[in-house]
Amino acid sequence: MIHFDNVTKVYANQNRPALDHVSVDVEKGEFVFLVGPSGSGKSTFLRLVLKEERPNAGTIHVAGKDLSRLSNFKVPHLRRRIGCVFQDFRLLPKKNVYENVAFALEVIGKPRRFIRKVVPEVIELVGLEGKAHRMPEELSGGEQQRVAMARAFVNRPMILLADEPTGNIDPATSIGIMKVLDRINRTGTTVLMATHDAAIVDSMRKRVVELEDGKIVRDQSRGVYGQAY
């Protein structure tokens, strides 16, 4: 599903590569944690999957497509097959829960009847039934993140990228978020989650890829966060 082959990314005006000859394969339906300290290249990895950045060397395949051969014109179609969740939620403050989720479908031109059918389903999937007409400011951090996950998943993407989704949320609420991610993963969606949160990684027992200074230092199925134990 995601295939990195010897990928190197050096940002302009920087000597040290953000990613240094990274090769990784993520299969369809997998749940992968991407761990490592700040600046280790986790975010760069996610940006490369979305083709927000281009690698300086190496090839990237996402959903069977070679990104270097994907024209800019087709990048939006790639992104429709990838959902994204961020630490800062990125909701539209002037739209309610339903409208925030529907927005993702409206802007890719889905018919209204389709939107009316699927949006309530997804809101229920993330556990926000009955809150469809609340505004983001009326929701807790955990609930806002659920809205963001609903928006990322409403188009049934093949891949869900989560960049520190629990970074702004207290540990108790984080468990609920992880349950939603797990539920999404069980529908067959590949989930790739970058995180600092050791407790979550340890409790989930999923595959762990650890980056340090742009290199993969560990790739372990059913792994834990820290190497020491």
Next chain:
Amino acid sequence: MRANFIFSEVWIGLRRNLTMTIAVIVTVAVGMALLGIGLMINSQVSTMTNYWTDKVELSVFLCQKDSAFETCKGKPTLNQTQKTQLQQTIEGLPEVAQVEYEDQKAAYENFKEQPNNKVFLTVIQASDLPDSFRVKLKDPDNSQAVVNALSGQAGIANIVNQREILDTYFGFLGKLQWMALGVAIIMVIAATLLIANTVRLSAYNRRRETGIMRLVGASNLYIQLPFVMEGVIAGLIGGVCAAVLLIITKILIFDGIQSYMAQPLGWDTLAGVITFTMVVGVVICILASFVTLRRYLRV
């Protein structure tokens, strides 16, 4: 593509940037009005040139009694035979197409017909006006040869080339035209920069929305269209204001001039000018928006 979504975005954008939008509208309106006035003068000059070119003649005025002209001083006026001889001489010149003799009576009749001459009629009599030959040229541009050939002839008071009078007037209109076009170009540049700035502000105000649209895979056109439409709508409103200005200019200024210059500037010409300036205005807005978006709205 959902039209109501795009239009609500456009409306929000225009309202948030109200001052900039007004600035764009005013600049586009003034710029396009000046461009239109330049084009109107241009078309007026060319229709009038065509109209007058076959009508211009040389007037060869003859000496009369007590003429004030230097060439006539102390010389007798021409008698009938001499006049016929002079007419034959003029007709013999290779550049001349046709010669007509206008005596004092005919000159007085023509003079009376001119509406501007009413005041003079009270003091002028037929004997005050000189006899003249009205000389039509084969090529109106080639008058100097005729003037040279006749300048030594006795009995000629002076030679007036109507073309020179028209040229002064056309020259003045030509300068006006270039001034209007020059200012129009400056206004167009100002409008382009203003639109670029407006679009930049708009893109910044809505970076959250556009960021999300990008992430969920909205097409570039879908993301950019609201911004471009903002420019287009501001440009269109400016164009309409320019059209109103042009119509006022036609009625107040051009129609006023035409009571002197015979050839009217038609409404069809004005319609053409308005269409052209509107298209130019909107195209400028579209181009300015797209170029700015490429810089400030990464896709």
